[in-house]
Amino acid sequence: MKIMDILATFRILAPEENQSSWDNCGIQIAGETTETDKVAVALEPTPATLGKCLEWGAGAVITHHPLYMKPKSPDAESMYMDVLRRVIKSGAWLYSAHTSLDTRPGGPAFWLGDDLALENRKILEVETGHAPIEASFYTEEPISREAADIWANHDGIHSVSQNRTGEVRLVCDESHWADVADKIEFSIGKRPLFYIRALTAPQLETGFGEIGRLPQPMSWNTFITTLDDHVQREALMISGPQPETVTTVAYCGGSGSSLIDRASQAGADVFITGDMKYHPAVETPICVVDAGHFSLEEEMMRRFAKELANELTDIDVKFFEGEDPFRVHIRK
Structure with a gap:
């Protein structure tokens, strides 16, 4: 598979535009390899x-933490x-998905909320x-159900409709619009004149950590x-x-101690972080x-590797376990 296609998939699963201003997501080392069957x-x-x-x-390595x-x-x-030395000599590419992955809505950074089955997550x-x-455009011919379904099932599409005058309306996340427009052009055989209007809602939020409620309150011992x-x-x-009962849980993978007050103000009984x-x-x-x-981010990347493998079906994706830099000594 071509490296550029692999990098494009990285950017879809961890949008670089969502990274924090202080971060360095994206290509860390540009390699000479043009194609690879292993990521x-x-x-x-x-x-x-x-x-x-x-x-x-x-031929390509994607890590969470940047090289610099x-x-x-x-x-x-x-x-x-x-x-x-190692990477350049091999000709491979090194890519980082750091805060671009941390903030992706519904992404693997929120695995703990999934495992705890948190509800009403924010x-x-x-x-x-x-x-x-x-986005709207006019066409004299009715849009077929098959074409409408293809557009509606595209990532980022919220709705597709056509009225009796031939006007087609789509509500779409702006980041996906260019790809959707190309598919519309391919479907109808020409590029129509699109009218674009910015909406104010619904709004897709990106950020760090989550808070939600357990399906049922737990005693402290059961929760821990x-x-x-x-x-x-x-x-x-x-x-x-230490609370007697845990109902609302907040968490943030990696280094999240700066969010303690925010978790408290949001009503969390417990905040989990590193x-x-x-x-x-x-x-x-x-x-706390x-x-x-x-431990929190190693599991995140393990799950991200599985997600990536589902997207890159023509190549071999393998997760390489790391080593916790901290070791525990238990006094005997």
Whole structure:
């Protein structure tokens, strides 16, 4: 499969336009390979992990964390320099889906909400809100049911209708409009004159973390046991007031301690995240469970690899497990 087609799929599943202003999503190293039948997925672009990916024969590697946030000069021995040498020598491509994946609505970053079956889920920290557009055009011939169904089933389409005067109206997410317009042109054999109108609702929100309600309230012991079953970590670090009953749960994968107050104000009984620090733990107004940056995002990328494999059906997609940089020593 052509590398450019693979990169296009990366960008659909992790839209680069949704990344935070401080981030560096997208191509990290542009390779010489033009086609490949193997794509590797991993959390961290470490020399050890990338070595395994390249040894397997990956022509493209997609990691969650970027190789760098700001441009670096390759002028000193470092992990960064080691990765550059390995990847460039192989001719492979290295791509990062960081906050572009974290913020994709319904994406794998929200796997914990799925596993806990949270209801009435809302974004915890909204970054952007995108309203769809209404596109209309006229055609003398009625649109066939088959054509209308094809358009309606396209990603980003909210509705398709045609009135008696021949006017066809589509409500579509703006990011998908160019592709939809091309399909309309192909279906009717010509490119009609489109009239485009911006709408104010419904609005698609993107952002970090989620909050929702459990299907049924749980006692604290039942909840923490349930969470333990879903999060693969040797120890969960707990801080703040422990509730007797858990009804509303908020979470944010990776480093999310800055969202504690937001979770509290939204009514969460428990907030699950990684990378808790001492002072936020002392001051937190609600119970916080530090499930580990690595464990939450490693599972996210494992699930993303499965999603990617479903999209790239003609090539082999393989997830490469990482290693938690933290080790637990239990005193005997």
